[in-house]
Amino acid sequence: MLEEVVHFLAPSRGKLFLDGTLGGGGHTRRLLEDGANVIGLDRDPDALQFARQRLAEFGDSFSAIHTDFRDYSDLLGTVGICGGLDGILLDLGVSSRQLENFDRGFSFQGDGPLDMRMNPEAELSAEVVVNEWAEDELIRIFREYGEERSARRIAGAIVKARQDHPITTTLQLADLVESVLPRRGRQHPATRIFQAIRIAVNDEFGALRVALEEAHRWLRPGGRLVVITFHSLEDRIVKQFMRSHCMEWIDRPELPEPIPNPECYFDAVVRKALSPSDEEVAENPRARSAKLRVVERRTADEKATK
C-alpha cells in the first residue's frame, strides 16, 4: 500500500519520519525520494544490511538502526529528537525476503529449520516453543494467535510426537498438523499454527501495543501514525487503540455524565480501515489481507467541548 502511505504521510523536504519496520526499504525509499529524513528500524540485521545498501545514495537523510520497534521511545530519547516526528509507519509482519528464505523457518513452502526469529540473536525460537512449551501453552497460543478451533488436538499431537523425537523442521511440523487436520479448501491446515508460533516467538502483539502507546509522545501536532496489518487479530489491536485515543468523551453507565477523555491524543484520518486495490492484490496476492489505518496527532490544547 505504497501510494496510500505516501499520500497520508505527505513527505517533503525537512520532514522527519520513523519507519519502525524498514524491511526491504520500499516505503522508506519513497519518503526519502520526496526529500524527507527517515530513521528506519528493523530487528532483522539481514533486512538492515539490505536496506542500507539499497538506500546508501540518500546519505545522512537516512539512518538504519537495529532494534525492536517496541524500544523506539528510548532510542529517540537517546538520539535527542527535539522537534518531534512528522510520522510513524508500522508495516507489520514478515517481509517477502524473510518468508522466501527457507533457512529462516517462517514458511512451509520449503523445508528449513524451525526458527521464525525476526532477530536471529533472540533466544526464543520456534523449535523451543514446539519442543519445550507445555501443552496448555501451545493450546493457548494456537487459540489466541491462530484462532485455531482444533488447537487441543494439534497440541496433543505435537506433544505425543516430540516424545519420540524432537520436531526440528518446518515440513515435519506442517506434515504433522496435516496428519491431524486434513486439508480442506485452499488454506493449508498448518497456516494458522505457523502464524500462532511466529507471533509467540517474536512477541508481535506485545511489541505492537508498546509502540502504539508511545506514539503520541513523539508525533508533533499534525504528525501521523500509519499502521498496516496483515491479519484480523493485529488489526483489532490497532483499531481498538485508535478508537480509544480518538474518543473525545468518555460516557460510561457508571458515570453521572460524560467526561472529557484525558487520553484523546488523535483525530481519525480515515474512518474505516483501507484495503489494497484490486491491481495491488493481483500483483502481490500476499497483500490481500492488508488493512491500513491512520490517525493524526492533535494539538495539545484541543480540548473536548460539548
Ligand SMILES: C[S@@+](CC[C@H](N)C(=O)[O-])C[C@H]1O[C@@H](n2cnc3c(N)ncnc32)[C@H](O)[C@@H]1O
Ligand atoms: C512487512 S515487512 C516491511 C516492509 C517494508 N515496509 C518495505 O517497504 O520493504 C516487516 C519488517 O518489519 C520487521 N519487524 C517486524 N516486527 C518488528 C519489530 N517489533 N521491531 C522491528 N522490526 C520489526 C520485520 O523484520 C520485517 O523486516
